[in-house]
Amino acid sequence: MKKSSSYQTKKRYQFESYCKSVLRNETRDCYKEDERSLKQESLFSELDCHEKNQLYIMDEYFAQDHFFNVLGNDVVVKGDELAEALSSLPEQRRDILLLSYFLDMSDREIGEKLNLVRRTVQYQRASSLKQLKQILEGGNTKDEYK
Amino acid sequence: MNTSKKQRRQPLPYDVIVQATEGNSEALNAVLKHFDGYINTLATKRLYDEYGNTYLYVDQYRRQRLINKLISKIVGHNAA
Numbered sequence: 001m002k003k004s005s006s007y008q009t010k011k012r013y014q015f016e017s018y019c020k021s022v023l024r025n026e027t028r029d030c031y032k033e034d035e036r037s038l039k040q041e042s043l044f045s046e047l048d049c050h051e052k053n054q055l056y057i058m059d060e061y062f063a064q065d066h067f068f069n070v071l072g073n074d075v076v077v078k079g080d081e082l083a084e085a086l087s088s089l090p091e092q093r094r095d096i097l098l099l100s101y102f103l104d105m106s107d108r109e110i111g112e113k114l115n116l117v118r119r120t121v122q123y124q125r126a127s128s129l130k131q132l133k134q135i136l137e138g139g140n141t142k143d144e145y146k
Numbered sequence: 147m148n149t150s151k152k153q154r155r156q157p158l159p160y161d162v163i164v165q166a167t168e169g170n171s172e173a174l175n176a177v178l179k180h181f182d183g184y185i186n187t188l189a190t191k192r193l194y195d196e197y198g199n200t201y202l203y204v205d206q207y208r209r210q211r212l213i214n215k216l217i218s219k220i221v222g223h224n225a226a
Binding site: 003008011012013015016018019020022023024026027030 | 157158159160163177181184185188189208211212215216219220223
């Protein structure tokens with residue numbers, strides 16, 4: 001079906017403007033994306049030292065690790081300070097802490113293993129935590145608990 | 147297609163438009179050629195160096211993106 005020439009002319013101009021709109025809008029999208037990525041991205045050369053240090057980690061290979069033996073299980077504790085504080089605790093309290101926080105055991109399970117009442121385990125765990133906190137923060141208070 | 151300056155300002159022929167919307171590759175090429183100048187203008191970026199000089203360059207990635215967008219919008223467009 002042949003359309004009239006005035007209709008064709010109209011369509012030609014419409015198509016022209018349609019294409020230009022498509023291109024114009026896409027360009028605007030490009031600019032918006034560029035702006036957005038500029039906000040979120042930063043150059044390596046513009047990072048300060050602290051931010052650069054966050055970009056990598058070093059493998060440690062047990063350099064600072066300490067081993068505790070609890071009921072036949074070896075528990076790895078990372079960090080000198082924490083290990084020192086743990087070893088200064090009485091053995092039973094240390095065992096409770098290790099079992100509950102490093103081996104993910106519940107108070108009831110720990111109580112069964114150590115022949116203690118669940119309530120005792122809970123109390124000792126809570127107070128040992130406080131004790132640990134004091135040792136790590138102050139360093140001089142451990143004698144009170146012995 | 148040897149077109150003089152005067153002819154180039156004319157919109158695309160109706161037949162080419164219809165064929166381009168149907169996905170005819172030759173017609174699409176004609177459309178792209180028709181809008182080549184406009185696409186290059188839109189894809190041009192300004193760069194400034196430390197002495198304040200301005201450089202213009204055509205961002206090829208953006209150019210290709212515009213072309214892709216144009217083609218995807220033309221094909222299937224109801225122009226007839």
